[in-house]
Every structure is written in C-alpha cells, then in structure tokens.
Amino acid sequence: xxxxxxxxxxxxxxxxxxxxxxxxxxxxxxxxxxxxxxxxxxxxxxxxxxxxxxxxxxxxxxxxxxxxxxxxxxxxxxxxxxxxxxxxxxxxxxxxxxxxxxxxxxxxxxxxxxxxxxxxxxxxxxxxxxxxxxxxxxxxxxxxxxxxxxxxxxxxxxxxxxxxxxxxxxxxxxxxxxxxxxxxxxxxxxxxxxxxxxxxxxxxxxxxxxxxxxxxxxxxxxxxxxxxxxxxxxxxxxxxxxxxxxxxxxxxxxxxxxxxxxxxxxxx
Numbered sequence: 001x002x003x004x005x006x007x008x009x010x011x012x013x014x015x016x017x018x019x020x021x022x023x024x025x026x027x028x029x030x031x032x033x034x035x036x037x038x039x040x041x042x043x044x045x046x047x048x049x050x051x052x053x054x055x056x057x058x059x060x061x062x063x064x065x066x067x068x069x070x071x072x073x074x075x076x077x078x079x080x081x082x083x084x085x086x087x088x089x090x091x092x093x094x095x096x097x098x099x100x101x102x103x104x105x106x107x108x109x110x111x112x113x114x115x116x117x118x119x120x121x122x123x124x125x126x127x128x129x130x131x132x133x134x135x136x137x138x139x140x141x142x143x144x145x146x147x148x149x150x151x152x153x154x155x156x157x158x159x160x161x162x163x164x165x166x167x168x169x170x171x172x173x174x175x176x177x178x179x180x181x182x183x184x185x186x187x188x189x190x191x192x193x194x195x196x197x198x199x200x201x202x203x204x205x206x207x208x209x210x211x212x213x214x215x216x217x218x219x220x221x222x223x224x225x226x227x228x229x230x231x232x233x234x235x236x237x238x239x240x241x242x243x244x245x246x247x248x249x250x251x252x253x254x255x256x257x258x259x260x261x262x263x264x265x266x267x268x
Contacts, residue, residue, distance in 0.1 A: 013208040015044040022059025027067040063120025098152035101126035105216040111200035122153035144173040211249035
C-alpha cells in the first residue's frame, strides 16, 4: 500500500508510533506492514534518548487485526499457496512483531480507542501498559473466523489477565468493553476518548522522568522474570544492580536525594 503503515515521532524521551491506516481501521495487510512496525519498535529501542514508547492509532479504531481481504485472497499476512508457505509467512511476519515486543527494552504503552480485534488486541497486550478510551473494546476473535491466535496471543493474554480470563476471551471470541477490561486487569486506566493521548502521555512521562538505564534494566528484569525461577530472577537482579550502581544517574539520584533537590539525569 502507498500509505505508510506507521508514523514515528520523539518528544522528551517519549517515542510515539502511530498506526496510520484509519480507512481500514489500521488492519495489518501484509508482511511489509509487519516489517514496518518491527522497524519502528527497534528504532526506539536503539535510541538512547528514548525511555518510553506509546503505540497509538489514527481514526476510530485501534487495530482491526489482520486484513480479511488479504486472508481471503491468500496474499496477506495469513494463508498463502501452500501450508509450508503459510507457516513461513507467519514466522516471518506477525511472529516478528511479537518477538520485537518481547525484546524491546524501552517501556511500552498502548493507547487504545475503538476496536482492538484479533491481532489488534494482541498488539495492545504485548505492550507493558494499556490506557483505553471509554469507547474501546478488545476481542481475541480468531475463533470467530475459524482460526487460532497466530501471533503469540495465546502466550501473552494469559500472562496479562490469567489463564481463565484468557481462555474465555480466546475460546468465545467475545468483545470485552473498556470497563470490563479494566476490572479484569487488561488495561491500566479508562478515560474519555478526548483525553486518551493526554492520559497515555501522562503515564509515559511518569516513567520517562526516571533514569533511562534503570528504566530499561527494570523492564528487562520484569520480562525475564515472567518465565524464570526465583533463584534465576535473583541472580539476574544482582547482575543488573551491579550495572546500575555504576551509572552516573544512580550517583546523581543519590546526591539529589541527600541535597534535597531535583535530579538531573543524563542517561549515563
């Protein structure tokens, strides 16, 4: 497609990646769209001036998932000519998005309005935090079109909301409105639609005010601890602490506390 799938901007340590196909409710059409989103995530992660990334979207909906026209035509992010081609398409396409979210060290926040459906629901779930507009809804709706989550949703959803809730979402495919999503822990906050981006930026600013290296190390520790034992987590924690204690920002934070002044972090 001629319209770029994403736009990218950075302001005051906060990167904003915006899904940019409102005419299709930001459906992901092909592997190029996947690669563009992965590149945006990696761009933010490689920039030492970025501490937080907001995943936002243009238009009425956050993301309607995979483009069903491409799925029907067997030329999009899903089925291709043969099962072997389809398997490769998933591994090189949507799977790379999931892996990029798993690997990124900057904090991530999804700002969700309207529908987050299928892959769109899982994009939001892969972020560390989610702020939803009051008109938002979430649906792991793959079963409704006779398929299974092909993008890592079965892995991430149960880590966000627990197995029973994830099972309910995936096996029924039903939509979960914003307030229900808040009650089940799928989102951190629900705000008025007009206040969505302000709320997402306010949350991002609360993270970005902290020492950048400590934020990245803490994010990595959280991710690794999801699948590690306590002993493994303690070992990694000690290693990360050894690194953090040697940063200039740690020294500045301690000095500022003792001297009763605001710290001035440099990312070093």
